[in-house]
Amino acid sequence: xxALSVVIPVWNDARGLQRLLPQLLALPQVAQxxxxxxxxxxxxxxxxxxxxxxxxxxxxxxxxxxGAARNSGLAQVSSPHVLFFDSDDLPxxxxxALLEDLDRPETPxxxxxxxSHVDSRMRARGIPGPLESDAKHWQxxxxxxxxxxxxxxxxxxxxxCRISAYPWNKIYRTGFLLExxxxxxxxxxHNDVELHWQxxxxxxxxxxxxxxxxxxxxxxxxxxxxxxxxxxxFEVFRALEPLAAALREDRQRADRFAEPTADFYMQxxxxxxxxxxxxxxxxxxWKARAFVQAAITPxxxxxxxxxxxxxxxxxxxxxxxxxx
Numbered sequence: 001x002x003a004l005s006v007v008i009p010v011w012n013d014a015r016g017l018q019r020l021l022p023q024l025l026a027l028p029q030v031a032q033x034x035x036x037x038x039x040x041x042x043x044x045x046x047x048x049x050x051x052x053x054x055x056x057x058x059x060x061x062x063x064x065x066x067g068a069a070r071n072s073g074l075a076q077v078s079s080p081h082v083l084f085f086d087s088d089d090l091p092x093x094x095x096x097a098l099l100e101d102l103d104r105p106e107t108p109x110x111x112x113x114x115x116s117h118v119d120s121r122m123r124a125r126g127i128p129g130p131l132e133s134d135a136k137h138w139q140x141x142x143x144x145x146x147x148x149x150x151x152x153x154x155x156x157x158x159x160x161c162r163i164s165a166y167p168w169n170k171i172y173r174t175g176f177l178l179e180x181x182x183x184x185x186x187x188x189x190h191n192d193v194e195l196h197w198q199x200x201x202x203x204x205x206x207x208x209x210x211x212x213x214x215x216x217x218x219x220x221x222x223x224x225x226x227x228x229x230x231x232x233x234f235e236v237f238r239a240l241e242p243l244a245a246a247l248r249e250d251r252q253r254a255d256r257f258a259e260p261t262a263d264f265y266m267q268x269x270x271x272x273x274x275x276x277x278x279x280x281x282x283x284x285x286w287k288a289r290a291f292v293q294a295a296i297t298p299x300x301x302x303x304x305x306x307x308x309x310x311x312x313x314x315x316x317x318x319x320x321x322x323x324x
Contacts, residue, residue: 003029020088094213110151114169137159162260188228189236230277234287259311273324
């Protein structure tokens with residue numbers, strides 16, 4: 001595999017950096033850490049509490065969101081592989097084991113390697129694993145998976161692309177991202193949707209390991225970007241429209257991913273509707289129906305109806321004025 005860079009977007013989280021950086025620096029494969037500071041006050045460089053020549057500190061003069069911070073960090077990556085981590089997340093022992101496996105000479109080349117994780121909300125319930133929705137997809141794909149990273153067939157990729165669109169559960173080949181122009185959308189929410197889906201669309205070699213390599217921490221309060229309920233939610237279409245274009249431009253890609261992508265559209269749009277301020281729900285529903293109408297072309301709808309009649313019925317119901 002070679003050396004690994006880790007890109008960490010951060011905004012006003014000195015405590016998270018102080019906890020995370022030493023653990024990453026202890027991994028022998030980590031050659032570079034790019035801390036991409038999204039206009040923290042005071043700057044993260046002054047509060048992170050860690051000095052090491054492997055750490056590159058970037059500073060944005062204005063807050064632009066985690067997507068822009070990740071893109072800025074990716075542009076500075078000097079290693080052949082890259083991992084995105086959030087400042088409040090933690091590596092678990094499985095990450096060290098996975099990196100050792102990826103370094104083995106018999107491990108195939110890969111565009112990205114997907115791994116499992118723990119969601120802090122599930123750990124609090126005594127079930128250290130991902131959310132139930134993600135656990136379902138891992139379970140359905142498990143027949144083709146193991147702890148050691150291994151290639152997956154197309155049908156398993158079409159299953160695992162349905163897990164939540166996280167940026168920190170994959171080790172990427174840096175060249176794969178750069179050669180294909182795969183980036184985060186530079187918006188305040190939903191910025192990781194493009195990174196996740198375009199990776200599955202364009203990868204030729206995907207490895208998957210069931211190693212649990214990271215814990216994602218979720219503080220369920222109104223201060224988190226994920227809990228925003230205002231007009232910024234309308235920016236989701238800036239992330240979704242490139243997905244629709246990618247399916248229109250490649251017939252084989254559409255054949256493999258049209259059904260899971262359409263299901264993702266419907267689930268995400270329904271979820272946004274539940275968190276929006278009441279006065280925004282009507283305008284959002286109008287825009288969402290226009291997007292779905294344009295994105296799911298007649299040929300794609302026919303393919304979806306053949307494979308998932310229930311989803312096709314949901315799409316028709318939504319386009320007729322019902323909820324997503």
